Amino acid sequence: MTEFLQFAILGLGAGSAYALLAHGVVLVYRGSGVVNFAQGAIAMVAAYVCLETLKGEYDWSLPVAFAVAVLVAGLIGLLFQVLVLRWLTNAAPIVRLAATLGLLVILQAGVQQYYGTKSIRVRAYLPNDAYHWGDVVVQQDRLILLGIAVGMTAVLWGLTRYTRVGLAITAAAENERATAALGWSPQRLAALTWTVGGALAGTAGILVAPLTGLTPTAFIIIVTVSALAAALLGGFKSFPLTLLGGLLLGVGESLVVLYQDRIRDLLGLETLTGINRAVPFLVILVVLVVRGKGLPLRSHISERMPRLGSGQIHWRTLAVVAGTLAVVVIAFSGDWLRSLTLTLAAAVFLLSVVVLTGFAGQLSLAQYTVGGLGALFTARLVGQAGWPLIPAAVVGVGSVIAIGVVFALPALRTRGVNLAVVTLGLGFTIQEMVFNNPTFTGDKIDGAVRIRELSLFGFEVTATEYPERWALLCLVVLVLCGLMVANLRRSRTGRRLIAVRTNERAAASLGISVFAVKIYAFAVAAGLAGVGGILLGLRNTAVTYLEFNVFASINAVVQAVTGGLGFVIGGVIGALMAPGALFSRLVESSSATGAISTLIGGIVLIVILLTNQNGIADMAARVGAAIKRQPWMRALPTRKPVRAPELSAETTLGTATPTPLAVRGLTVRFGGVTAVDGVDLAVEPGQVVGLIGPNGAGKTTVIDAITGFVSPAAGQVTLGEQDITGWSTAKRSKGGLRRSFQSLELFEDITVAENIHAGADESTWRTWLTDLIRPGHHPLSPSASTAVRDFELEGDLGSLPGELSYGRRRLVGIARAVASGPSVVLLDEPAAGLDDAESRELALCIRQLAVERNAAVLLVEHDMGLVMSTCDRIVVLEAGRVIAAGTPDEIAASPAVRDAYLGTEDETTEAAR
Numbered sequence: 036m037t038e039f040l041q042f043a044i045l046g047l048g049a050g051s052a053y054a055l056l057a058h059g060v061v062l063v064y065r066g067s068g069v070v071n072f073a074q075g076a077i078a079m080v081a082a083y084v085c086l087e088t089l090k091g092e093y094d095w096s097l098p099v100a101f102a103v104a105v106l107v108a109g110l111i112g113l114l115f116q117v118l119v120l121r122w123l124t125n126a127a128p129i130v131r132l133a134a135t136l137g138l139l140v141i142l143q144a145g146v147q148q149y150y151g152t153k154s155i156r157v158r159a160y161l162p163n164d165a166y167h168w169g170d171v172v173v174q175q176d177r178l179i180l181l182g183i184a185v186g187m188t189a190v191l192w193g194l195t196r197y198t199r200v201g202l203a204i205t206a207a208a209e210n211e212r213a214t215a216a217l218g219w220s221p222q223r224l225a226a227l228t229w230t231v232g233g234a235l236a237g238t239a240g241i242l243v244a245p246l247t248g249l250t251p252t253a254f255i256i257i258v259t260v261s262a263l264a265a266a267l268l269g270g271f272k273s274f275p276l277t278l279l280g281g282l283l284l285g286v287g288e289s290l291v292v293l294y295q296d297r298i299r300d301l302l303g304l305e306t307l308t309g310i311n312r313a314v315p316f317l318v319i320l321v322v323l324v325v326r327g328k329g330l331p332l333r334s335h336i337s338e339r340m341p342r343l344g345s346g347q348i349h350w351r352t353l354a355v356v357a358g359t360l361a362v363v364v365i366a367f368s369g370d371w372l373r374s375l376t377l378t379l380a381a382a383v384f385l386l387s388v389v390v391l392t393g394f395a396g397q398l399s400l401a402q403y404t405v406g407g408l409g410a411l412f413t414a415r416l417v418g419q420a421g422w423p424l425i426p427a428a429v430v431g432v433g434s435v436i437a438i439g440v441v442f443a444l445p446a447l448r449t450r451g452v453n454l455a456v457v458t459l460g461l462g463f464t465i466q467e468m469v470f471n472n473p474t475f476t477g478d479k480i481d482g483a484v485r486i487r488e489l490s491l492f493g494f495e496v497t498a499t500e501y502p503e504r505w506a507l508l509c510l511v512v513l514v515l516c517g518l519m520v521a522n523l524r525r526s527r528t529g530r531r532l533i534a535v536r537t538n539e540r541a542a543a544s545l546g547i548s549v550f551a552v553k554i555y556a557f558a559v560a561a562g563l564a565g566v567g568g569i570l571l572g573l574r575n576t577a578v579t580y581l582e583f584n585v586f587a588s589i590n591a592v593v594q595a596v597t598g599g600l601g602f603v604i605g606g607v608i609g610a611l612m613a614p615g616a617l618f619s620r621l622v623e624s625s626s627a628t629g630a631i632s633t634l635i636g637g638i639v640l641i642v643i644l645l646t647n648q649n650g651i652a653d654m655a656a657r658v659g660a661a662i663k664r665q666p667w668m669r670a671l672p673t674r675k676p677v678r679a680p681e682l683s684a685e686t687t688l689g690t691a692t693p694t695p696l697a698v699r700g701l702t703v704r705f706g707g708v709t710a711v712d713g714v715d716l717a718v719e720p721g722q723v724v725g726l727i728g729p730n731g732a733g734k735t736t737v738i739d740a741i742t743g744f745v746s747p748a749a750g751q752v753t754l755g756e757q758d759i760t761g762w763s764t765a766k767r768s769k770g771g772l773r774r775s776f777q778s779l780e781l782f783e784d785i786t787v788a789e790n791i792h793a794g795a796d797e798s799t800w801r802t803w804l805t806d807l808i809r810p811g812h813h814p815l816s817p818s819a820s821t822a823v824r825d826f827e828l829e830g831d832l833g834s835l836p837g838e839l840s841y842g843r844r845r846l847v848g849i850a851r852a853v854a855s856g857p858s859v860v861l862l863d864e865p866a867a868g869l870d871d872a873e874s875r876e877l878a879l880c881i882r883q884l885a886v887e888r889n890a891a892v893l894l895v896e897h898d899m900g901l902v903m904s905t906c907d908r909i910v911v912l913e914a915g916r917v918i919a920a921g922t923p924d925e926i927a928a929s930p931a932v933r934d935a936y937l938g939t940e941d942e943t944t945e946a947a948r
């Protein structure tokens with residue numbers, strides 16, 4: 036017990052510092068909506084500034100050095116907001132997150148360039164007397180740190196609750212207009228929170244350095260992961276909960292150290308490293324799994340993502356570039372050849388980021404960790420078990436694909452920034468527990484990881500003996516991987532990935548399994564990272580696991596965003612900037628650490644983000660298009676234009692299986708609010724049933740419950756004979772139940788044709804694999820073609836939804852919902868925003884759906900003219916309850932309905948006309 040208390044008290048120091056750092060993260064998030072991944076890097080800079088000014092030529096007193104260091108940290112926050120983030124207010128969240136990663140990289144590389152990577156012991160700044168409490172020793176510095184953290188929590192809590200500026204910050208977390216209403220400019224508020232957030236990071240960094248030691252690498256990650264975990268525990272909102280989170284983490288880490296021998300014995304390992312680093316990660320994971328949601332709520336705003344390339348393969352250009360590179364490989368030698376090899380391997384890694392983050396929208400900060408595991412498995416099979424390269428690589432890549440699936444599990448319950456935090460924690464934990472543990476990596480002395488002779492189809496390709504052969508292998512593998520990723524982009528499977536990245540709710544409503552897509556994207560990305568890891572790791576005589584550290588993963592995202600996250604070529608361009616790659620060879624000597632190129636890489640990223648957030652590949656594409664428009668280019672032979680989407684000549688009439696929909700006793704509650712209360716409803720094939728009622732009556736919630744977006748508290752939904760109440764959204768959709776959305780929820784990144792395709796794609800498990808190799812060119816199905824013709828969208832197929840008028844966008848949403856020929860269609864306010872002529876056209880199309888296609892249609896609509904002219908029956912809701920049901924005439928005549936919703940009889944009759 037004494038030991039337990041002793042270790043718990045020891046942990047309070049680090050815990051208090053984590054809480055301070057996390058407070059900065061929370062404050063910045065509340066004030067500017069950005070999660071600052073550079074918080075640990077700002078803390079590190081302050082710790083170095085304090086250390087530097089206390090000694091040597093400065094020799095300042097501690098209070099002065101401390102104050103200056105905290106000021107510097109605050110200034111970094113302020114400058115970053117004013118010079119960078121201010122200009123990215125309307126950018127995609129991933130772009131703003133990438134900017135904070137850029138700041139992290141710049142600060143880390145800058146300090147590393149100056150100080151190197153060695154760890155510095157920092158003497159204690161705070162008085163360190165010991166008090167005795169029974170047998171337990173209580174260090175004074177721990178108590179002071181705890182006092183500072185508790186005091187700061189109270190100050191921040193009080194300020195945000197009771198002062199005008201604090202209220203403005205609280206309002207900013209909700210929405211920017213509220214901030215403006217309180218008389219604050221959102222930009223000034225963001226600048227203030229970034230300054231204070233930076234100063235808090237600085238304070239924490241200086242105070243925690245004596246406890247952890249100081250390096251420009253591990254220090255940043257330890258404090259960043261812990262601070263983000265504590266902030267996550269506080270929901271990026273509550274200061275008291277964040278304090279609690281920080282303290283729990285600090286104490287937890289310390290207690291794990293106490294029990295680590297027992298844990299090692301329990302796991303049956305010879306050595307155990309970094310187990311205490313697993314604590315924040317496990318905490319993050321548990322919080323996310325408990326709090327996470329399988330699908331985002333209706334209120335979730337889809338995040339804009341960087342633009343996507345087309346995935347078209349330009350065979351001639353590819354042949355010329357690959358041929359030239361092959362010649363260069365043969366011509367190069369020494370350092371240049373090594374850099375070229377590294378660039379090619381890094382490009383394979385970046386392709387994994389393009390698939391995972393660019394196509395599927397899942398931000399992972401652990402791709403190099405995954406690749407490192409691929410190198411580890413393969414190296415052990417080759418080096419220790421003596422396996423030939425190909426089977427070893429197949430097993431290595433297969434194993435990391437399985438691990439990639441495990442990495443995907445947190446992504447099933449969360450998304451966006453939270454996912455980035457989890458993967459950062461996971462990557463760091465594996466780095467500390469696996470890559471630093473000789474039990475797993477093999478002892479260098481016994482040669483377990485030594486790469487002996489490697490051969491491929493009878494040719495020796497050992498990189499140390501034949502570097503040019505290994506480089507050629509890297510080139511061939513990169514080309515193959517690039518072709519696969521381009522195929523994926525153009526395929527049905529690629530469309531599923533993009534649908535999920537753009538709008539998970541809409542994807543699920545079209546029968547796309549969001550879970551399956553995320554697992555697939557993680558698996559493919561892990562496979563690519565595994566291949567990259569083998570190419571990178573096996574190019575030396577022994578695998579250097581340092582290459583696969585968390586910074587490499589962070590850098591990979593930075594490079595991919597710089598190159599162009601949505602473009603296959605973006606991965607290759609980004610790889611030029613990898614540490615040790617061709618760009619760094621140009622700017623650094625062969626002995627350099629890669630810090631300068633990393634530093635420049637960070638700066639280039641910020642410049643790119645400020646000028647074109649879609650990356651260099653997109654800029655190049657635009658320049659190319661501009662050149663092609665020049666008159667002198669018209670004389671040159673042009674490439675075949677991209678094939679226009681084809682419509683099927685066949686027309687379908689009739690759904691696959693006419694099926695009635697029935698809802699009995701449906702009740703939905705949101706906390707204390709009963710939004711839907713015992714609703715009964717039936718829609719037969721060939722019938723249009725209207726669901727009307729005043730705003731907030733519960734109409735959309737009925738559709739949400741029928742389609743599986745919300746779970747009912749009571750009631751039953753049946754489709755034909757089947758009770759589908761417990762089914763997932765995607766399964767209901769595959770069963771023939773489709774919906775449109777009040778807020779459209781189109782896939783804005785892909786063309787109208789691709790949107791319609793996404794609604795009609797038939798998916799089989801085989802296509803997940805075959806699409807990587809033969810994506811094929813599929814015309815729109817007869818049913819989708821019929822929808823296109825019915826809604827007169829033939830001329831819009833090649834446009835992006837954003838290029839169309841609001842009315843036409845609405846029609847795209849409905850056409851997408853009916854493209855697969857569903858048995859039941861639920862339309863949520865389809866006429867909102869349409870003019871009279873468009874409304875009349877829509878009424879015809881809805882009748883056609885029911886009469887010609889024999890679909891069962893439920894129509895939620897406020898346009899009474901449309902409802903009265905199209906519906907066979909109408910159900911009226913008020914405050915979640917059915918108050919009337921009957922034919923349009925019966926409803927128009929019902930006094931209860933007129934009182935609640937329709938108004939005077941004259942108005943109703945007028946509307947019906």
Ligand SMILES: Nc1ncnc2c1ncn2[C@@H]1O[C@H](COP(=O)(O)OP(=O)(O)OP(=O)(O)O)[C@@H](O)[C@H]1O
Nearest residue numbers: 332705708710728729730731732733734735736737
């Ligand atoms: N996720 C949610 N959390 C809490 N309350 C909710 C949620 N979604 C809906 N509600 C509430 O449920 C009630 C019904 O809302 P719903 O959007 O279904 O009404 P509606 O009839 O479709 O309204 P409108 O015609 O304005 O679209 C409202 O009081 C709404 O505030």
